Amino acid sequence: MNQPVVSDSVPMDALGIGDRVTLDGRVYVVRGISPMSAALPRVWLEDIETHEHIETTLDGIERVSRSARQDAAPAQTDPPPHA
Numbered sequence: 001m002n003q004p005v006v007s008d009s010v011p012m013d014a015l016g017i018g019d020r021v022t023l024d025g026r027v028y029v030v031r032g033i034s035p036m037s038a039a040l041p042r043v044w045l046e047d048i049e050t051h052e053h054i055e056t057t058l059d060g061i062e063r064v065s066r067s068a069r070q071d072a073a074p075a076q077t078d079p080p081p082h083a
């Protein structure tokens with residue numbers, strides 16, 4: 001059985017929460033991934049500049065190279081809970 005892949009031949013199961021990807025020239029952080037058993041795999045992404053959240057298929061998604069990751073702005077993180 002073939003596994004779904006992102007456009008640079010990375011298997012979907014190698015795509016993880018927090019990974020940086022590009023789509024239509026914008027950099028996103030992976031915030032969620034549909035189960036491998038889903039008929040049409042989907043990912044939930046957060047734009048690193050606008051913090052907009054989108055849901056999309058794997059079509060057109062590419063992993064960000066290591067050098068580009070260092071140049072990209074850090075993703076927004078939730079503040080730690082108050083004690």
